Amino acid sequence: MLMSDRSRRTLLLSAAAVLSLLLAPWAARPNPAPGAAPARQAADAPAEVYNLRSYTHPNFTRLVVDIGVLREYVAKESRESGLITLDILQARLNPIVPTALVPAGGDYIGAVRIAQKTPSTVRLSVAVNFARIKRTQVFHVLDPFRIVIDIYPLEAGRAASATTGPPAGPPPKAPQPAESGYTLARQLGLDVRTIVIDPGHGGADPGCLDAQGHLEKDLALDLALRLKAQLTVHKDIEVILTRETDIHVPLETRTVLANQKKADLFISIHVNAFADSRRRGIETFYLNFSPDPRVNELAARENATTSKTIGQMEAIIKKIVEASRVLESRELAQKIQANLVQYLSRSYADVRDLGTRGGPFWVLIGSDMPAVLVEVSHFSNPGEAARLLDPAYRQKAAQGIAAGILAYRKSLGKG
Numbered sequence: 001m002l003m004s005d006r007s008r009r010t011l012l013l014s015a016a017a018v019l020s021l022l023l024a025p026w027a028a029r030p031n032p033a034p035g036a037a038p039a040r041q042a043a044d045a046p047a048e049v050y051n052l053r054s055y056t057h058p059n060f061t062r063l064v065v066d067i068g069v070l071r072e073y074v075a076k077e078s079r080e081s082g083l084i085t086l087d088i089l090q091a092r093l094n095p096i097v098p099t100a101l102v103p104a105g106g107d108y109i110g111a112v113r114i115a116q117k118t119p120s121t122v123r124l125s126v127a128v129n130f131a132r133i134k135r136t137q138v139f140h141v142l143d144p145f146r147i148v149i150d151i152y153p154l155e156a157g158r159a160a161s162a163t164t165g166p167p168a169g170p171p172p173k174a175p176q177p178a179e180s181g182y183t184l185a186r187q188l189g190l191d192v193r194t195i196v197i198d199p200g201h202g203g204a205d206p207g208c209l210d211a212q213g214h215l216e217k218d219l220a221l222d223l224a225l226r227l228k229a230q231l232t233v234h235k236d237i238e239v240i241l242t243r244e245t246d247i248h249v250p251l252e253t254r255t256v257l258a259n260q261k262k263a264d265l266f267i268s269i270h271v272n273a274f275a276d277s278r279r280r281g282i283e284t285f286y287l288n289f290s291p292d293p294r295v296n297e298l299a300a301r302e303n304a305t306t307s308k309t310i311g312q313m314e315a316i317i318k319k320i321v322e323a324s325r326v327l328e329s330r331e332l333a334q335k336i337q338a339n340l341v342q343y344l345s346r347s348y349a350d351v352r353d354l355g356t357r358g359g360p361f362w363v364l365i366g367s368d369m370p371a372v373l374v375e376v377s378h379f380s381n382p383g384e385a386a387r388l389l390d391p392a393y394r395q396k397a398a399q400g401i402a403a404g405i406l407a408y409r410k411s412l413g414k415g
């Protein structure tokens with residue numbers, strides 16, 4: 001490989017800087033000014049690459065890598081190998097991310113792959129036809145931190161030529177898996193093999209707090225990890241978490257990721273809170289309207305990270321209910337609720353069963369698989385908060401939820 005054919009660029013990121021790089025001058029750029037101290041600090045924290053997206057615009061193709069926190073990255077191009085590579089340092093690839101995708105972009109861009117290159121480096125590689133490319137732009141955007149690669153073909157409009165949509169239309173969403181027959185396959189009783197567990201909240205969104213300032217997001221992650229450990233005892237079950245560390249993942253993204261992984265079940269884990277500290281108990285939700293103002297109050301709080309209102313959601317939920325994955329989700333919710341209450345009751349007195357019901361939870365919208373949201377107990381109730389802070393209680397809760405999932409699987413005639 002000729003050295004002249006490689007250009008290399010190391011970025012030290014400062015929170016204020018949004019850097020745009022043109023492909024050709026990469027090698028010529030000077031090293032960044034030694035003033036990027038905040039990035040060095042952030043580099044010590046764990047970072048998760050949790051999504052990879054592509055958009056086809058009329059005049060270019062955009063790739064977006066979503067990462068929880070600020071990271072250094074190194075972009076290179078090799079005309080000989082026909083690859084643009086992006087190394088993200090001090091990062092880990094969440095297994096939920098699709099490892100390859102092919103943007104609908106015409107003949108100047110091929111497969112995009114992402115992998116854990118070393119224990120601490122995630123590498124994105126993009127196959128491109130350099131002869132057909134005018135320029136490439138690599139930059140990052142904050143809140144949440146993501147790295148963007150824009151690839152411009154020589155001929156404007158080329159990018160859109162492979163798509164059938166209107167050239168000036170909005171960019172398509174992240175590529176969806178072929179969905180035809182998927183729900184049907186589930187109805188035919190295919191096994192439950194891939195389960196996505198969604199620890200509620202994360203990053204700047206703490207969820208609810210108890211009186212001492214403990215955070216729901218931390219408990220939800222702990223419960224999710226315990227649940228994963230329970231389920232992965234079964235060799236034929238694969239478990240994927242929507243987040244494995246304390247990062248922000250948008251609600252809308254969570255089920256999209258589960259769909260991309262063709263997951264069989266989606267389980268969102270939360271801890272409840274109400275203004276009335278006497279209220280306590282365990283409840284499990286599936287997506288539906290609710291006439292109960294308390295359910296809508298809870299949903300509004302759990303939905304707080306999106307701007308979508310309950311009112312806006314009603315029309316969407318109506319469509320989903322009509323398409324009906326509701327029955328399966330309700331079935332799953334009932335199995336989880338019953339087992340969770342039963343397991344906790346074996347070791348704890350007076351466990352309150354609040355039952356299952358529908359609720360307008362944004363995180364459950366858009367899933368192709370049965371999806372439920374478990375409110376394990378109330379953080380706002382002093383007695384239940386004390387129990388939640390005890391690892392033994394969380395372990396029993398995880399065992400109960402796992403037993404519910406396995407009972408649901410068995411009800412399909414499998415497991």
Ligand SMILES: [Zn+2]
Pocket residue numbers: 200201207208216269270271302
């Ligand atoms: Zn929550």
